[in-house]
Amino acid sequence: MSELTATDEPLLTLRGIHKRFPGVHALRGVDLDVRCGEVHAVVGENGAGKSTLMQILAGVFPPDAGRIDFDGRQDVVLPDERAAQALGIALVYQERSLFDPMSVAENVFAARQPVTSWGRIDRAVLAARTKALLDEVGLAVAVDVPLERLSPAQQQLVEVAKALSLEPKLILFDEPTGALTPAETERLFRLIRRLRERKIGVIYISHRLEEVFAIADRVTVLKDGAGQGTFDIRDLTPAALAARMVGREVNPHAPRSDPAPSGSRRMLEVCNLNDPANRSGLRPRLQDISFHVRAGEIVGLAGLVGAGRTELAMALFGAREGVTGEIRVQGRRVILGSPAAAIAVGIGYLPEERKDDGLFLEMSIEDNIASVASAQFGSWWYSGRRQRAAAEQLCRTLKIVCRGESEPVKNLSGGNQQKVVLARWLLAHPKVLIVDEPTRGIDIGAKVEIHNLLYDLARTGTAILVISSDLPEILAVSDRVLIMREGRITGELTHAEATEAAVMKYASLG
Amino acid sequence: MSIATKSAGSNYPNTATPARTYSREIDLLLVIYLTAIVFSILYPVSFFSRDNLRVILNNLAVDGILAIGMMTLMIAGVFDLSVGSMLSMVGVVTGWLLVKQNWPVAPAVAAGLVVAALGGLVNGLLVARAQVNALIATLGSLGIFQGIAILIAGPSVSNLPNGFTQLGQTEILGLQLPVWFMLGLAAATHYLLRHTRYFRRFYYVGSNAKAARLSGINVEHMQILGFTLNGLIAGTAGLAFAARVGTAVSTAGVGTELRVITAVILGGASLSGGKGSIPGALIGVVFMALINNVLIIARVSSYWQGIVVGAILVLAVGLDSYQNKARKT
Numbered sequence: 001m002s003e004l005t006a007t008d009e010p011l012l013t014l015r016g017i018h019k020r021f022p023g024v025h026a027l028r029g030v031d032l033d034v035r036c037g038e039v040h041a042v043v044g045e046n047g048a049g050k051s052t053l054m055q056i057l058a059g060v061f062p063p064d065a066g067r068i069d070f071d072g073r074q075d076v077v078l079p080d081e082r083a084a085q086a087l088g089i090a091l092v093y094q095e096r097s098l099f100d101p102m103s104v105a106e107n108v109f110a111a112r113q114p115v116t117s118w119g120r121i122d123r124a125v126l127a128a129r130t131k132a133l134l135d136e137v138g139l140a141v142a143v144d145v146p147l148e149r150l151s152p153a154q155q156q157l158v159e160v161a162k163a164l165s166l167e168p169k170l171i172l173f174d175e176p177t178g179a180l181t182p183a184e185t186e187r188l189f190r191l192i193r194r195l196r197e198r199k200i201g202v203i204y205i206s207h208r209l210e211e212v213f214a215i216a217d218r219v220t221v222l223k224d225g226a227g228q229g230t231f232d233i234r235d236l237t238p239a240a241l242a243a244r245m246v247g248r249e250v251n252p253h254a255p256r257s258d259p260a261p262s263g264s265r266r267m268l269e270v271c272n273l274n275d276p277a278n279r280s281g282l283r284p285r286l287q288d289i290s291f292h293v294r295a296g297e298i299v300g301l302a303g304l305v306g307a308g309r310t311e312l313a314m315a316l317f318g319a320r321e322g323v324t325g326e327i328r329v330q331g332r333r334v335i336l337g338s339p340a341a342a343i344a345v346g347i348g349y350l351p352e353e354r355k356d357d358g359l360f361l362e363m364s365i366e367d368n369i370a371s372v373a374s375a376q377f378g379s380w381w382y383s384g385r386r387q388r389a390a391a392e393q394l395c396r397t398l399k400i401v402c403r404g405e406s407e408p409v410k411n412l413s414g415g416n417q418q419k420v421v422l423a424r425w426l427l428a429h430p431k432v433l434i435v436d437e438p439t440r441g442i443d444i445g446a447k448v449e450i451h452n453l454l455y456d457l458a459r460t461g462t463a464i465l466v467i468s469s470d471l472p473e474i475l476a477v478s479d480r481v482l483i484m485r486e487g488r489i490t491g492e493l494t495h496a497e498a499t500e501a502a503v504m505k506y507a508s509l510g
Numbered sequence: 511m512s513i514a515t516k517s518a519g520s521n522y523p524n525t526a527t528p529a530r531t532y533s534r535e536i537d538l539l540l541v542i543y544l545t546a547i548v549f550s551i552l553y554p555v556s557f558f559s560r561d562n563l564r565v566i567l568n569n570l571a572v573d574g575i576l577a578i579g580m581m582t583l584m585i586a587g588v589f590d591l592s593v594g595s596m597l598s599m600v601g602v603v604t605g606w607l608l609v610k611q612n613w614p615v616a617p618a619v620a621a622g623l624v625v626a627a628l629g630g631l632v633n634g635l636l637v638a639r640a641q642v643n644a645l646i647a648t649l650g651s652l653g654i655f656q657g658i659a660i661l662i663a664g665p666s667v668s669n670l671p672n673g674f675t676q677l678g679q680t681e682i683l684g685l686q687l688p689v690w691f692m693l694g695l696a697a698a699t700h701y702l703l704r705h706t707r708y709f710r711r712f713y714y715v716g717s718n719a720k721a722a723r724l725s726g727i728n729v730e731h732m733q734i735l736g737f738t739l740n741g742l743i744a745g746t747a748g749l750a751f752a753a754r755v756g757t758a759v760s761t762a763g764v765g766t767e768l769r770v771i772t773a774v775i776l777g778g779a780s781l782s783g784g785k786g787s788i789p790g791a792l793i794g795v796v797f798m799a800l801i802n803n804v805l806i807i808a809r810v811s812s813y814w815q816g817i818v819v820g821a822i823l824v825l826a827v828g829l830d831s832y833q834n835k836a837r838k839t
Contacts, residue, residue: 060724082726097721099714101784110714110725113707120705 045443059084300478348430415446579743587783594763605758630741678753717784
């Protein structure tokens with residue numbers, strides 16, 4: 001534990017924060033000290049209470065017990081978001097809190113647009129102040145363009161600009177890099193360092209320990225709603241930090257113990273796949289894509305955001321129109337006009353946006369698991385009993401933490417939700433499974449479990465294509481790595497050759 | 511599952527071009543212009559006469575007033591199916607007070623407007639507080655308001671006093687008062703929605719209610735305000751209608767919601783909220799009035815009018831989602 005020294009002015013002090021939700025004791029007496037001009041990481045697994053803590057600081061709901069001192073004020077009360085903002089606390093949300101049809105400027109100054117003395121919105125001042133903030137975060141877009149025309153990464157930077165517009169003394173980043181490329185992440189880090197120089201306090205939440213070590217000065221670990229101590233980052237190694245988060249030794253990037261046999265049959269072959277330019281005249285998203293995946297092999301698909309990896313997955317899953325080229329499954333040529341056709345020939349897809357594209361959130365775990373392979377429970381007389389039995393079995397093997405198979409999926413944590421999506425494909429026994437960002441936003445413990453599930457599935461002969469922006473993950477799980485850039489496959493590396501530097505070389509230079 | 515509509519990062523503009531804020535409005539103006547040209551050629555005498563244009567404007571005033579309130583609501587991401595029966599009910603309440611209770615004009619009008627605002631408030635409370643879906647809540651009040659109107663007045667209250675009918679029939683520069691009222695209300699609402707921070711919140715609430723809450727906007731409050739204002743505006747439309755006709759008809763507003771919502775969607779509103787403008791709403795109303803006028807001149811049976819309006823609504827929404835899809839893929 002590091003001690004406060006005389007020069008380190010405390011900005012925020014939390015003591016004994018408790019928060020209960022129905023059935024959950026989310027925070028059990030958490031302490032936290034943040035100094036002016038420090039980057040303080042808060043880490044922990046999903047459900048450890050990080051988000052709850054941040055929401056208390058942002059005024060979303062009050063703590064049940066405990067004391068908050070901020071910026072020289074004793075025992076402050078934060079009844080709502082406005083109050084927190086007025087005190088100088090800004091939160092960069094993990095889930096987008098932006099307005100698609102509205103201009104960038106009106107997103108940054110949402111409901112706080114500068115007005116003239118007549119009460120009329122002053123568009124000149126609005127544009128100028130927005131421009132200044134966009135420059136600060138390094139975003140080169142016109143201030144009056146509608147937000148929906150920006151990429152996810154650009155939108156994330158708008159979110160940062162919005163927080164900065166509050167001129168906060170303390171700024172909270174909740175998983176800010178999910179949508180960012182390494183270059184954009186580095187730019188965000190430079191911005192955070194500038195904030196630190198201006199004596200602004202920064203709380204940084206991330207699952208990616210590499211980022212914590214790259215940016216943080218100190219780190220506070222939460223586990224099951226209780227603080228596990230605050231540490232100087234220089235006193236820790238990534239392994240030691242991971243062990244504190246999980247409570248046991250884990251290696252988040254353990255490779256397969258039994259790599260794929262090299263001579264096995266080609267399950268998936270792709271030849272000259274092209275996605276011609278669409279009506280709006282954009283350049284093609286996929287160009288001359290050719291590769292194969294063997295039975296039991298895990299092939300990683302690396303590349304920057306926008307390189308075309310998800311588009312390729314969509315094409316292989318029959319969810320993109322107008323794609324030309326040849327796709328073979330087990331040597332037989334297939335025409336993939338729709339996801340239904342892809343599923344019929346044995347291709348499965350675990351989508352990147354788990355909640356939007358992967359799950360029926362209001363429906364039960366068992367209905368979600370059965371949604372693809374429901375035919376095996378009967379076509380004319382659907383057997384709910386057999387569906388339940390199959391779901392029960394999968395919940396056990398996948399260690400899905402739930403109150404029962406009939407619980408709605410929306411109640412589960414991110415890691416368990418992802419296991420439900422995986423369970424669906426396990427039930428369908430696909431020949432080829434494409435997983436897109438399988439562990440995004442999932443804590444280390446569940447991440448290791450999901451990797452092990454992929455290894456198990458490969459062992460049964462399924463060909464697996466893994467898309468991930470988490471480079472260490474790709475390097476760990478893949479027998480072979482393909483690298484995409486601007487719609488082309490620009491490189492191929494074996495497990496032994498694949499290093500971060502080698503992958504990035506192909507991903508950014510081609 | 512909407513996986514097919516997701517798009518790639520690298521294809522977004524880096525230095526994006528400025529927004530075309532009024533594109534929908536301009537497109538529709540062009541269509542109106544072309545329609546007008548075609549019909550001036552087909553029916554040179556009856557269509558393109560000063561009198562006919564005046565009739566079109568006088569007739570569209572009531573729909574125009576309603577569209578202003580509906581556009582505001584739809585910007586906030588909700589809508590109100592009860593405007594037609596609200597129109598009937600307020601006309602009938604005021605007419606009944608004037609004729610059966612012998613109230614003077616001013617208090618009778620005021621009472622009508624109070625009823626209108628209360629009706630809107632109830633809709634707002636149902637949607638924002640009780641979290642009843644707007645479709646269900648306002649479908650319910652559609653039935654209720656219609657029933658109240660018939661209970662009070664039977665089929666109609668006729669022989670409305672002169673002091674009241676003047677409100678609808680007085681002409682300035684050849685146009686009746688409701689037209690001028692519509693224009694004034696439109697100008698004021700346009701200013702508020704476009705240039706004041708408070709009313710601009712309707713756009714935020716409509717485009718992302720959760721984000722609006724996180725930005726410190728009281729979403730419930732704005733929705734209740736929107737419904738109340740819309741009720742009040744529908745009430746003034748009811749008064750204007752009754753005053754123009756000289757009779758408060760209990761079923762005066764039947765089918766109005768279809769016309770008004772169609773006009774507002776044509777004018778750029780979206781069912782998902784956050785989009786649209788008052789000029790757009792008026793242009794949409796003008797288009798609908800033009801089509802209606804043409805059907806009358808061409809002596810098409812009035813039964814066809816409902817079919818045409820319904821078809822336009824479906825086409826407009828279809829076109830909108832087609833354009834969205836084309837933009838995204």
